[in-house]
Amino acid sequence: MKELKIHRAESLGKATHDSPLQDQLVRFYEGEAVASIDRTKEFSALERIEDIEYFELAGPRRKLFFNPKDVTVGIVTCGGLCPGLNDVIRALTFCSLESYGVKRVLGFKYGYEGLVAKYYHYPIELTTDNTDEIHEKGGTILKSSRGRQDEDEIINTLVHYGVNILFTIGGDGTQRGSRDIVNKLKERNIPIAVVGIPKTIDNDISLIQRSFGFETAVESTWDIITNAHNEARAYRNGVGLVKLMGRESGWIAASAALANSAVNFCLVPEVPFDLHGPNGFLEVLEKRLRRKEHAVVVV
Incomplete structure (x- = not known):
């Protein structure tokens, strides 16, 4: 074979x-x-x-x-916020220090800006003490920013602080930046490892079971959908329309609809449908209103 x-x-x-x-x-x-x-x-x-x-x-x-006892780990969070960022920072810190016994863990603030000297964002040393309770807080303790930075400047900072492994936590743009950093490291023949941790609340990454933040997003829809249902029932032919995140995927909408029986219709990009016509969505919605006088639609 x-x-x-x-x-x-x-x-x-x-x-x-x-x-x-x-x-x-x-x-x-x-x-x-x-x-x-x-x-x-x-x-x-x-x-x-x-x-x-x-x-x-x-x-x-x-x-x-790398020999773990000689390793300095760097962590950076970039782009938009997502539930669970602090959980990931905490897990990386604990695993690096407790399980692998690395020398130290540095957190670089404000995304890739924190890896460029001219912004004067000095890194903070992460320990099991100062990260012990951060998973209970939203956002990211390392702050964030958007936008590309010069790869040579980033590498100079990594070399200056003796970083051997850099964890980049972020979405599409962040991981494209990671790729560019790796390519520049190859050009300069510098042995630094870059590990990209994909961040998306939408759960739209192939070949992984679940992206962090997704469960929190689905859980947060409960009150919103329930409130839409209550308002729709309060009016004759009331329609509660709930638009959820997902960019080009319907994972949050579909999972929220499965979790909350108040949802009557769920429209997602993966399943095409007709709006008008004899079997279109509007006709089906009208039939529902004639029968029950209210409806909840999740998009």
Whole structure:
């Protein structure tokens, strides 16, 4: 059988250091793969099984490139806010210090701005003490900003503070920035690892089970939908229209509709529908109003 096409995370070099997790009850991942879902065609349309592309599964490895006790970890949050940002910062801090025993963890403030010297955003050292309760707070303790910054300036700051591994928490723009930083690191032959942590409240990333912030978003819809239902019932032919986040995906809307039986119609981008016509949405809505005199629509 031909070798599968597995997209693997790039490595800085040969991993020679034993993981500190080997003394713990931890499952190690050594090149396992998960199938990539190609949205442009069904698997049944593929001519050969070898045409399926795979991605390497994330998880701890037995051997590491860096010696943890010499490592400085950097963390930065960029772009829009999302529930759970502080949870991620806390988890990275605790895991780095407690599980891997790294030398220190630095939090860079105000997104990629905090990695450019001219803005004078000095990093803060993150410890298990000053991050212990941050998961109970909204927003991000590291602040955020939008916009691209000069990759050379960012790398100069990383080198100045001796950062070996940089975790970038953010969405599309942030991860494009991570890619550009990696490309510039290659040009300058500097061995710094960049790990992108995808941030989206919409849960619209393939091949992951659930993005952080999604559950909080769905939970927050309960009162809004319930209030819309109460107001719709208070008027003859009242219609409660609730528009939820999702950009180009309907995960939040669909999950909220499943969780709250007050929803009568759920419209999502993934499922096309006609607005007008004999089987259009407006006709179905009118039938509902004639029968029950109210309706709740989630979009």
